[in-house]
Structures are given as structure tokens and as C-alpha cells.
Amino acid sequence: MQLINATExxxxxxxxxxxxxxxxxxxxxxxxxxxxxxxxxxxAEKAFDYTKYRNDLKKVDGIFDEHxxxxxxxxxxxxxxxxxxx
Amino acid sequence: MKKIIIDxxxxxxxxxxxxxxxxxxxxxxxxxxxELIVPAVVVAELWSGKSVNDSKKERYLKRMLEITIxxxxxxxxxxxxxxxxxxxxxxxxxAMVASCAMINKKAELVTLNVKDFxxxxxxxxxxxxx
Numbered sequence: 728m729q730l731i732n733a734t735e736x737x738x739x740x741x742x743x744x745x746x747x748x749x750x751x752x753x754x755x756x757x758x759x760x761x762x763x764x765x766x767x768x769x770x771a772e773k774a775f776d777y778t779k780y781r782n783d784l785k786k787v788d789g790i791f792d793e794h795x796x797x798x799x800x801x802x803x804x805x806x807x808x809x810x811x812x813x
Numbered sequence: 814m815k816k817i818i819i820d821x822x823x824x825x826x827x828x829x830x831x832x833x834x835x836x837x838x839x840x841x842x843x844x845x846x847x848e849l850i851v852p853a854v855v856v857a858e859l860w861s862g863k864s865v866n867d868s869k870k871e872r873y874l875k876r877m878l879e880i881t882i883x884x885x886x887x888x889x890x891x892x893x894x895x896x897x898x899x900x901x902x903x904x905x906x907x908a909m910v911a912s913c914a915m916i917n918k919k920a921e922l923v924t925l926n927v928k929d930f931x932x933x934x935x936x937x938x939x940x941x942x943x
Contacts, residue, residue: 747910775879775880777839777843780839780876780879780880781836781839782829782878784827784839784873784876785831786873787827787828787831787873788831789831789859790828790869790870790873791828791829791864791870791873792829793829795825795828795829795862795864795870796821796825796828796829796859796862796864798862798863798864799821799858799859799864801863811916
């Protein structure tokens, strides 16, 4: 396999386009019967959508009130009492 | 990247008021300057609240936690939590949160109950510029 620099690759890119194969998993660039390049494309991780996240959280306003989770805090205190008795 | 350990008080504050430190943490997370870590015991605390019986409320809670990493309690952290509970007289749940902050070096704890945690030697409290 011959190594070429980026400028040469750009120049030759369109001339080899008809010899590019993709089977859904692997990309293969062939010249005649010889495989020139073979690689598995990496899918970029989808960026987390913070705008949508913030908008979704805005809807929280008015759904919870000061009584929400107060039972949880009481339970925490009683659990602690049991530990103290250990 | 700084690791921030989240106490339940921060999450509850946001859910009740729609305001608070949480939004500031989200901003920093978006800038990739911090990593938000929720100890598993905090998840247990939150889910123990009857409020979470309401599926709509549970959905918001789940959505909030989407940008966090839930950290399980390791054996070392459990032992450290016991030691903290024994020596500093905090609740067991708080001791588990504190041990998570202590064992993960460079981690800082963000909480509204500063007075409960400040007495635990070795726990760094996250301070905001506000």
C-alpha cells in the first residue's frame, strides 16, 4: 500500500470515487482488484441538547411545591435514629 | 475536569423553586468544566419521596439527572461512610455522600446543608462566586 499526502489525496479523491464500497459496516476503496484503503467509520456521539434540556426544565415551575420531598427528609431522620440505636 | 458531587438538597431546591444552584451547574457542565456526580444514595433519597409516585414528577426528576453520572457505593466508600458517621455524627445518608466526595480525589461537594458537611474533615465544599 502506498502512502500519499493530504494534497494528493484531495486531487485523487474524485477519480477514485467510483471505487468506494460501503457494506454498512466497513468502507473499502479499491483500485482494480486491490484494496487500497479499508476503515470502519466512527459515528460521532450525538451532542446533548442543552437548549431542549433547559426548556424542559422550565416546565418544572409550579409542578412541585415545598411539601414535595418533605416526607423523604423525615424518613432520613428516622433512619438515622435507628442507626444511633445500633 | 472538576468532579462535583451533588447532594439531594440541590436537586430538591430546583424542583421546588425552578431556581437555584442547579442552573449554574448546568451552565458549567455545558462548558465542559465540570462533571456532575450523583451518589446512588442521593437517588435512593429522592425516590423515597412520595412525590415520585406521581409519574409526571418522576419524569422531571429523571430528566434532571440525565446530565449526571450516578456513582455506586464501593466497599471502601461504605467503610469510609461508617467512619464518618461514627466520628462526625452526621446522618448515614450524608456520610455516604461525604465519603463519595472524599474518596474521589479532586471532587467537591455541592450542598445547601453546608453546616452538616463542613465539620467533616477532608470534604471540600464547592463554592460559587455568587
